[in-house]
Amino acid sequence: MMEQIIDQEVSTETPVISIHGLYKSFGELDVLKGVDFTVMKGENIAVLGKSGSGKSVLIKIIAGLxxxxxxxxxxxxxxxxxxxxxxxxxLRLRIGFSFQSSALYDSMNIYQNLAFPLTMNNKKLNAQQVTQAVEEALDAVGLLNKINQMPADLSGGQRKRIGIARTLILKPEIMLYDEPTSGLDPNTSSEINLLIQDVQKKYNTSAVVITHDLTCAKQTCNQVAILLDGQFLKMGPFDEVFKSTDPQIQSFYNYNFINH
Amino acid sequence: MEVKANKYIFSKGVDTFFSDVYKAYSFTTRFFKEAFVAPFHFKEIIHQSFEIGLKSLGLITVTGFIVGIVFTKQSRPSLEDFGASSWLPSLIGIAIVRALGPLVTALICAGKVGSSIGAELGSMKVTEQIDAMEVSAINPFKYLVVTRVIASTLMVPLLSLYCSFVGLIGSYVNVHAEENTTLAIFYKNAFSTLTFIDIFSSLAKAIVYGFTIGIIGCYKGFNATQGTRGVGKAANQAVVLSMFLIFLEEVIIVQVANWIRNF
Structure with missing residues (x-):
């Protein structure tokens, strides 16, 4: 098995996210059926599951969307x-949400994309302070040189990084990542995984990472949770979860590491 | 995932229709609740007014001018048959100021502005840009919807006045070419039969049309689903529904104006 980069030991025992008996349906479709879930301070949890299993719905409920x-x-x-x-x-100012599609504002350049949430939430900042904060956030994701470009001029990986930078500018305590590596090549995925680790170290955040990429889950999270049919099938450290003989967990593991 | 039993009150179509009407009503009432509460995004309102107003000037100028010329050319033979060609400026004044100016402006704006708002907000919705605003503690309804609806409500009446003015110029060009009438006489005759109620009802109509175009475009865009297909659908529905409502409102306002005129 791969090297797990994030420590499995978590410094404090304060829950930052605590979910009990969560149900969510869309019309006739039951998506979440009694989900229980806790994220402790300083902890990164990966929520794994098949497409359409309700992973993104879970973090959208956490963010109040x-x-x-x-x-x-x-x-x-x-x-x-x-x-x-x-x-x-x-509360949302304390949560950072990185979208699967990056969700950068097409009509604004990168500087404006980052400055927008900052200026809208703090009218007292002067232009110099805004520029400084934008440059700091872009530097944290290694894309300071893209400050004047438009989102359409960037690659998928760069868009993801800018999306993360836009959330970092508000200095969140919790990061919610929705499929951070989907649609990216292995090298770019690896860069995003490293960025997620850097964010945790630099900004001391807790995170929920929604993914079906086991490499991402192993490299960026202390714990993994498998969501299946609207309920968590198993939760715990990566190696422990995937030692399970449950055929559904094994099939998920084999699909990721043998087929890919 | 489980599929629940059928829970429709009437049928899927009827339930969806009433649900859509209720959603549109809620969307409109939300506009009035949020439009008068701080923060007010004046910069964005000015930006949208520029996008809606100034960028439509060219199209309105050409269309208004052509409508003026064509309407004059079409009306002249009928009036000449009755020996009433001297009434032409008055007829043109009434027709353009009362009806054609606001209606032509509204239809052009429904096509240009309504589709643009529907497509822009629709693409923002399906690419999660609206959600991104929400999680950044920015009220997307206030920033995107309220600003666009206010800008549209302000700009369409101004464009309508401008369209009427250009239409009268177009008409004058034709009248001058045929009868060598001076501009002063043409305008004196054109405005001689117009009353305060004509101008007021024309402006009122344009305000209602502007609001309709803005709110329908925003409603369709804000509720777009199904990816890029949904964006096209939102833009298309914004135009079709706006035009339909504009004609409906035209009938109602004309009836009310006539009722006031005869009161």
């Missing part, structure tokens, strides 16, 4: 479902 049908979602000590719009916005 979707409402749960039933269950409790506690993020940084606050029940997401009970927050009003203002309180939810205050």
């Amino acid at each position: 979707l409402k749960a049908d039933k269950g409790s979602v506690n993020v940084l000590g606050q029940e997401v479902e009970l927050l009003n719009a203002k309180e939810l916005d205050a």
Whole structure:
């Protein structure tokens, strides 16, 4: 098995995300069926599962983008479902969300993409302070030289990095990564994995990484959780989970490491 | 994943129709709730006014001018049959200011502005840019919808006035070529039969059309689904629905204006 880069020991035992009995349906389709999930401070958890298993729905509920049908979602000590719009916005400033599609604003250049969330949330910053924060975030992802380019001029990997930089500019405590390596070649995927580790070290974040890339899960997370048919099948350190003789877990492992 | 039993109240089509009407109603009421509460994105409103107003000027100029010429050319033979060609400027004034100016402007803007808003917001929706705003604690409804609807509501009446003005110029060019009438006499005759209610109802119509174009474009774009196919669908539906509602509103406002005129 590959070398696991992130330490499995976590420094503190404070939960930053705590989910109990979470249910979510879309019309006639039950996506999440009683999910229980906890992320401790300083911990990175990978949520693995097949496409359409509800992984992205889970982090969208954590970020308050979707409402749960039933269950409790506690993020940084606050029940997401009970927050009003203002309180939810205050909580969102402490959460960074890296989208699968990067979700960069097409009509803005890279500088404007990063400055936009900062200036909209802090009107008191002057132009120099904004530029400094933008340059710092771009430097953290190694793309300071792209500051004046448009998103359309960037490669997929660069767009992902800029997407991460845009979340870092607000100095989040929790990072939510939605398929950070999907659609990227192995070298670029590896660079993104290293970036996720750097972010955790530099910004002391906790993270939920939604992926079906086992290399990404092993290299970036302390724990992995397998989501299947709307429920977690197994959760724990990577090696422990994949030692399981459960045929579904083995088939997932074999698909990633034997077929690819 | 489990599939639940059929839960439709009437049928899928009927339930979807009423659900869509309710969603559109909620979207519109949300606009009024958020439009008058801070923060106000004045910079973005000005930017959108520029996009909607200034960038439509060329098209409105050409269309308005042609409408003026064509309407004059088409009306002249009928009036001449009755020996009433001197009434031509008055007829043109009433037709352009009361109906053609606002209607032509609204239809052009429904095509140009409505489709552009629908496609832009639709692509932002399907590429998760709207979600990205939301997770950055920026209210996308306020930033994207409120600003565009306000800009459209402000710009369409101004474009409508401009279109009427250009239409009258077009008409004058034709009248001058045929009858050698001076501009002063033409304008005096054109405005002689117009009343305050004509100007007011024309402006009121344009305000309603501008609001309709903005809110429908935003509603369709903001609720786009199914990837790039959904973006095209949103842009198309924004144009079709806006035009349909504009004609419906035209009938209602004309009836109300006539009722006020005769009161």
